[in-house]
Amino acid sequence: MVQFIQAQNVGLAYLEERFGLQLAEEEAFFIEWFDNLPEITDLEKQDLDRVKLHFLRLVKRPPLSEETVKLVVLSPLLNLAGFYDEPFYIRGEQSIEISAENEEEVIRGKIDILVIQEKLWLLVIESKRSSFSLLEAIPQALAYMLADPSQDKPTFGLVTNGSDFIFLKLAKQNQPRYAISDQFTLLKRKSELYQVLSVLKNLSQILS
Template sequence: MVQFIQAQNIGLAYLEERFGLQPAKDESFFTEWLENLPEITDLEKQYLDRAKFQFLRLVNHPPIAEETVKLVILSPLLDLAGFYDEPFFIRSKQSIEIAAEDKGEIVRGRIDVLVIQQRLWLLAIESKRSSWSLLEGIPQALAYMIANPDQNKPIFGLVTNGSDFIFIKLTKDDVLKYDLSDQFTLFKRENELYKVLGILKNFSQILS
């Protein structure tokens, strides 16, 4: 009998055991979040300063639903990074399934935002008091990325709860390998949305 498992209920250990997922050990594996990042204009900084201010004001009235995260933070970032323009287009609430071979298990879930060319996957989760909610979203995002039909090229992901951000890279050569960026947060004096936008802009250039 096939057992169905919800993506939000799995952990990294499950993905490593069932799908052979491995953390990359080569420091050069995921440099796209570090190197050759585009400049952020003064006008874009003003836009991001306002987005940060609006989001932090909402923090005083928890909980912050994932729809609010997408509206206040994620949508402006995607717009400024060029993901609303050709050759990209947005699909939301996409269903995915991945089968664990010979295990009689199928992982099911629904991704919040999918940026086509199917090589950038974005997951917005409810903003909670603890940043651990972000770490819990990483296995879920990786499950969606593993289910991507085009495994011949690197796939990128972003997990955010609005205040914190982690980028992911996944490749499939002989084995599935992944790595994570540093974690960026709005709870610093400097506006780390500048760095997040720079990384998204870099992804946009790489994927277009």
């Protein structure tokens, strides 16, 4: 009998055991989040400063829901990074199922925002309530990324609770391997939203 497991209840140990997922230790595996990043314009910085102000005003009246995080933080970032333009397409609340070969357990879940290009999954974004730790979202996002039908190209992800951001990369040739970026935050006096947008712009350029 098939057992269904919700993606939000999956941990890294489960993904390692069932799918052979491994952490890539070498820096060269995931250089897209720090190497040769595009510059951010003064106008883009002004837009990002407004995003920070709007977020900080909203968190004064918690709780801040996932939908609000998407509207106030993610949507402006995706727009500035060019993911609303050709050749990308945005889909929200995409259902996924994934199971290992010959396994009777199936992981189910819904991707918050999926950016695709010609049916290739490029960017998975899992937004969480502002009080949630990003560590709780990483296994869930990786489970979604494992459901990407493409085997020859990497999948990139972003997990955020609105104030903090972590990028992910998953490659599935031979054995699935992943890596994570440093954690960025907009709560510092010098907001790291600039770096977040720079990484997103880099991914849009690479993947388009």
